[in-house]
Amino acid sequence: MKFIHLLLCSVFTFFVLYGPQPILPLLAKSYQLTSAEAGLLMTVTMLPLAIAPLVYGYLLLRVNSLSLLKVALLLLAISSALLPLAQSFQQLLVIRFLQGLLLPAALTAMTSYIGEHYRYSYLSKAVTSYILSTIAGGFLGRVVSASISEYTYWQLYFYLLAIVLLLLSLSLAKAKVRDYVGQRKEPASLKENLHKVAKGGTLYVYSAVFGMFFCFTALLNYLPFILQNDYHFTSSKDIGLVYSGYLIGACFSLFSTRLQNIAKGKINLLVITFAIYALSISSLFSVQFTLFFIGFTVFCAAMFVIHASASALLNQVSRAPSSLTNGIYVSFYYCGGTLGSFLPGLIYQHFGKNAFLLTLLLVCIISGLLVTQFKRLQVN
8 A cells, every 4th residue: 555545545534533623614504503512523533532543542443544544534535425305414423523533443444454554664654644644634634625616515525524434434445455453452551540640740742632632622613703703704615714824834744853952851841831831822812803813823833832742741751551641642632633623613603703712811821830840749
């Protein structure tokens, strides 16, 4: 299997996850929903992402990674084709929840394939390329969805996505790869290793990651409503283009290693970046869209730097096995995303933009204080 093929699978998998986000106002209008109710379409998709990666990790001990990926893509194609046919909001929620169960299967299969087939310097390059593909998928999925909805119908996006996913799934049938099933080590006892996670104060960092993605998901989920209601945007395409700040900010994650050297360590960088994260949220209170967009770009940049640094730090200091360390990281990450995709929406719906941003600022400050506490433990 060519690596570019795997990266394409990654890109379009994230089309499934984030495609609905910029068109939530359209969906709210089509199904007569409030902003918070529309946000549930992201909530029910992220909910399985909080626990399913651990389950699929065990499944991959007995199933070939590309076989799992092929089935996941096929089912994602079918569910994407069914999404525009939903007659009620409840049917939409069921389909999105099923997609939430399938997405971690595809993502876990891809990361497993990379870990099995690449070694040494090639592994680092492969992981970096994979992360970039997820960023590209998150950005392009939002922009393409918004643009198609602007010029045609939002349903067309999901029909086209279903065709692409089907073609990717069928093309995997011809891929010849070495089967690693039976060569993988049995996982250590979960009960035996869980206590290792809590040692060294790593729960402070995990909790900070929860808060970080809570804020990020909340803002990106309700960004279309803020642009529409508070900055008077009327075009889905223009709303989609605002997400370019996401892409610009993501580029900063490429410099995370250099930034760690400048800050003299990952912990110092996390403390500094959480402070920048809070300042960027503060700038979003502005009624001037230019300042809002700059703040949004800095907000995205800070998030990606925190994401890259926290993950590397936990793998460095955790006493638990790597699979458990990263599995718990994913769980905290998407638990924050799940709550952030809904609860702040209720605040925005009832109290407006300023109360919404104040909530995010409070969560961000608490997360920064947790990292500061972790730093103190390391010093002592």
